[in-house]
Amino acid sequence: MLQAIDLTKRYEDQQLALDALNLEIKEGEIFFLLGANGAGKTTTINLFLNFIEPTGGRALINGIDVTKEPLESKKYVSYVSENVMLYGNFTARQNLDFFAKLGGKTNLTRDDYYMRMREVGLQEEAFEKKLKTFSKGMRQKVGLTIAIIKDAPNILLDEPTAGLDPKAAAELLQILVNLKRQGKSILMCTHDIFRAKNIADRVGIMKEGRLVMVRTREEFMEDDLEKIYMNYMQEMVIEKV
């Protein structure tokens, strides 16, 4: 379970990146955080991963305060970033092996890695190929496999479908649905409203560091999510003008 309680981040230049965010993502739930660039989506993820310290409030992973116990909290979370480069001179399996061991999975065999890579749709011939030969979509799949192998109850994804072709993006989202079925709490930051409509259980829209709207699946299926989102975006543009 992921919880943000009055989570606030003000940077050194006094810019308020996150303003008292309150959020709870339960087990087996996919939460999509939508918003324009600079809305505070990535800041939220950075705070959950303790990459930065909050100026107020708390971020909890499975009830553990990430600021007070950063190492303990990280045992219960996996992370997939926007542009997974990984180690270009390592094969896909070597990359998996390294990150699996970092995640505490030291007993996995070559077959275990192969099985996981098959699950995310990687072709067999890619398993022992160097990652620098991979397309972006393939690298994202390896990145997702790293998150899966860790088998943490919570997964944070920061724009994982950015730059992916529609097929690769659809495959990636299908994997997320499978993970949700396994009971994982998933927080995904994205601009991709169409994917949100497809798989999200709840959707939140962020604007200038604030979570301005949260809709459940039922609610946003009834409403026109695109319209709501675009309205918020337009409001923001008008305010800026």
Next chain:
Amino acid sequence: MLRHLIIKEIQEIITNTRSLFVLLICILLIPLGLYVSSKEYEQNRAAYKDAKQMYEERNKDNKGMEFVAEGYIPPSPLSIFSSGLSVYLPNKITTDSRGVWHEENDYGINNPVALLFGKIDFYFIITIILSLLAFMVTFNSISGEKENGTLRLIVANAVPRWKIIFAKIAGSYTVFLISFLVGVISGLVLLALTTSVPILSVSYLIPFLVIMMISLLFLFILFNIGILLSIKTRNSGASITASLLVWVLIAIIIPKVSPMIAQIIYPIKTEEVVNKQKAMKRDEIRAESDRTSGELMKSIMSERGMNAEKLDFFNMGDDPNVKAALVEYDGMIVDVKRKYDEMEINAIGIIEKDYHNQQLVQQNISKNISRISPIGCYTYLISDLTNTGLIELSNIEYNARQFSSFTESEFYSKLRKYYKEYHIGFNVSKGIFGKVDWNSIHVPTLNTYNYPTMISSLGANWIDLLFICFYSIFFFAVSVFQFIKYDVR
């Protein structure tokens, strides 16, 4: 966890072409540098033996007060690691009957082009080539991982940051160390097969190991500086620019500028001016000596009822009175000459000592400024450990004094005793040689030249050793501390 991080670091580096380049450079350049330096050592050793032998043969019958004794300085086997000042260091000490000694350099220049470009010896390879390669290996160790996003993925796991940076340093340094050691071992094998340099003999093994230890510590400093720069810069491009600038600063600017700054802070006379001062003093004392000699001659002559000023020394015939006066003069002038010689030596010694002290002050200012760079500290340590550094300048003086006093006691004083005893004067070719036991007087040679011991070299450079240790700990600690606070985003 730490083991996995280190293994990954090693794997990552060895799959990079840069590490192959480092290995190639080490395998090619270190043996080449050691081989070329060893051949040069062998040449110098052979030249030393020839010169010494020729001197002994040429002078075995040359036993007069005008004889100038020569002591030849053997090259140090450790000089194969650092040529240091060897081109400028004297290879010969000369000393005369007045106890005046000089240092001379007869080596000459075999290949001036080599001097023009500088030698590739072990010291050069470490301070210029490997120091640059250390930066090339580490420049993107952190900034590159940040760009790739792998650092975020690592830090997203339950891994303490100190372990990540420790693994970075340990992994990259281990790979570099292996390349370096492969190069050194290849060099030693090459030396063992092709040269006669006794570097692995008992007396040189420990200094060799100490040189290796200090070199490894020095490379460790550069690794930490490289990693620190990688932490402090935002991307690989900025890292490589910063690394090159810092390298230029510590490898070239600081060591080369420090003597200039010392010259500005503490200007001293040039050697030419000091030589003129010495010549003036010498002329002054010699003029006084001549005046005293003349007065002595006058007084001896007047005691015998003669006027020295009216005597025609070229047409005196066999006047026994004049002859007796000259013999008396010869007997007394020895002490007078000796007194003025001593005066001259003392006066020149004072000028030289004063100049030497000024040089030392300037040298110390220069040394202290250059110690800002680890390369400065490494240079002083290695050049002195290999007997080609600044200590050797004073060590040669020490050996020259020893040789001078040995020559005085074993050669000149014996000759002087005979001269005084038989009143034969300085013109020994007319002396009464038959009464002298010439076999008891041997041509003085410098049979034992004492190089400073390793302990005394380390002792004299304790501050540099301390700085090397300090820089190692300091840059390592700063790197770890900075990475713990590092913004991985």
